[in-house]
Amino acid sequence: MATDWLDWDGATDRTRFGLFFALVVTVWIAGTAILLAGVLHEVPAVVLTILMALLLYPFAGYCVRRYHDAGASGLWAFFVFVPVIGLFCLFYLLTAPTDARGDVELFPIEWPVAGLILLSCIVGFAVSRVFWQPFHITDAAMKPTFLVGDYVIGTRVIGTPDRNAVVFFRHPSDGDYSAARVVGRPGDRVQMQGGLLYINGWPVERLALRPFVEEFREQGPNRIWPMCAAFGPAPGTECIKRMYVEQFAQETGHTILDVQNSPGDHTPVFTVPADHVFVMGDNRDNARDSRFAPEQGGIGFLPTARIMAEARFVLFSSGARRPVAIWAWRPERYFASIE
Template sequence: MATEEKKGGIVETIKTIVYALLIAGVFRTFLFQPFWIPSGSMKDTLLIGDFLFVNKMAYGYSYASCPSVVIPRFGVDVDAHDICGWADGDNTRLFGSQPQRGDVVVFRHPTSGRDFIKRLIGLPGDKIQVRDGILYINGQPVEIQPAGTFEEVQKPQGPQGLRPRCENGPVGEGGICIKTRLKETLPGGVTHDILNIGDQASDHTGVYEVPEGHFFFMGDNRDNSADSRIASMVGGVGMVPFENLIGRADRVMFSSAGRSMLFFWTWRKDRFFEAIE
C-alpha cells in the first residue's frame, strides 16, 4: 500500500511539473516573453541589465512568437525554427497589427535568428537617411533638441563585461564617461532620447528605401548600435521582415547594475516598473 502511494505521489509530481511547463510555454508563446538587455545600444532608454517583459499580443503571431531557448553553459540551443519553422516564409502574421513608428521592438535578427531590441524608425515605403548625425525621414529632418548629457562610470557592465564608449574618452577605470544627449521627436509625435559619441560613418549614410512588409530599426545610442544602417550579412540588422517581430517592449520590470540579475543588491532603485518611451 505504501509503495502504491509513493508511486502515485511521484506520478502526481511529474504531472504537476509537466502542467507547469505547458502553462509557462503558452504564457511565453502567446502573451509575454522575458528579455534581459545585454548591450548598450539602446541607452539611455534601456540600460544593460534592464529586465522587461515583451508584449507578444501587440503585433499578432508568427513563427517568431515561438520561444528560443539558448543556454550555452548547458549546451541548450532551441531555436524558434525548431518548433514553428513550418509557419515561416510568407511574411504574414495571425491576428497581425502594424507596429507604430517609435515603438521599441524585440525581433529576430534576419540572419542569425537571435533576439534584438531596437526602436522602429522606418515603415514600409519610407526613405531613411542620416546626414551629419541627423535622421531624415522621407526627406525631412526630425526635430531634435539639446537634453544635457548622459553620464556613467567607466567600468565593465553586465555579464559580458562590456565597457561604455565615451564622447570625452578615453576615460580611465572609474572615471566619468560622458555622452551628449538629445531629445528626438519622430513624425507622429513619439519623443525619446538619443546619445551621441562622435562623428563616424553611420552618421553619414545613403538613402534606404524600406520595402513592403519590412521595417527599419535604429538604436537610441546612435553611435554604438549595429542596426538597419548596416546590412544583416555584414554584422548589422538590415531590413527586418514583418514576420520576424516578436513583440513590443512597454515597461522595465527591474534593473540590475551587476553581473547577474540575481544579484539583487545591485538592482537600480529608480527603474522598477519604468515606462519605456
C-alpha cells in the same frame, strides 16, 4: 495547402482564435462559479469538469507552437496539462463514495474547489505567457532607453508596428534576440546626414539635453565597456555622451545618445520595402542596425515576420553581472514604461 488554424497570419485566423479564447475563458469562469456554488448534482458536475478539461488540449498545442516561435522551450506548455490532472482528481473526488458515517467527510468539497481555483490560476498564467515574453538586455545599443542589466517585458506584435515602437527580434547575423526602435515603415525613405535622422526628406526634430553620464567600467554579463565621447577615460571615472530628445511628428519623444562621429552618421537614402521596417538603436554610434547590411554585422531592412514582441516596461534592473547582487539593483527603473 494546409494552414494552422491557430496561427497569427491573417485577420480571419486571429478572429477565430479570439473567439475560441473567449469561449474557453467564459467556460472556465462560469464552470468554476457553478462548482463553487454547489448547485449541480454529481453527474452534471462531472460532465462540466470533463468539458473544462477537454478545452485545455487545443490551448496546449497552441502554447507549444507559440513558445517555439518565440525561441523558448515547448516544455512551458506542459503547465497547461497540470489543470487537466487536477480536474481528473476532482472528478474522482466528486464521484467517490461517501463514508457511511454521517459525521465523517473524507473529501470535503472545499479542498478540490480550492485546488481547481489554484490550477485555474496556473493555466491562466501558462496561457498568458504565450502573449508576453521577458527579455534581458545585455548590450548598449538601446541606451538610454534600456540600460545593460534591464529585464524588459514585451508583448506580441500583430502586423506592422508603429513608428517609434521599440521591438525585439532575432538578429539576422547571429540569431540572438536584439532590440531596436522602428523609425521607418513600409514606403518610408530614411537617411542619416551629419548624425541627424531624415524621414521622407524631412529632418526629425531633436532637442539637446544635459549630457548622459555613467561610470566607465565593465557592464553586464558580457563585461562590455561603454563608449564615451572622450577617448580612453580611466576605469571608474565618468563616461560622458551627448543626449537628445528626438521627436517624430505626432509621436511621443524619446531620448537618444550621440557619442562621436561614426560611419552610421552618413548614409544613402533607404526606401523601406513592403512587409519590412527600418530600425535603429537609440545609442546611435554603438548600434549595428538597419543602416548596415547583415554581412556587415547589421540588420538591413527588418522583415516584420522576424519581430517577436514590442517592449512595454522594465520589470527589473541590476547594474551587476548577476541579478543577485542586491547593492547593484536600480529600483528607480522598476516598472518604467518604454517611450
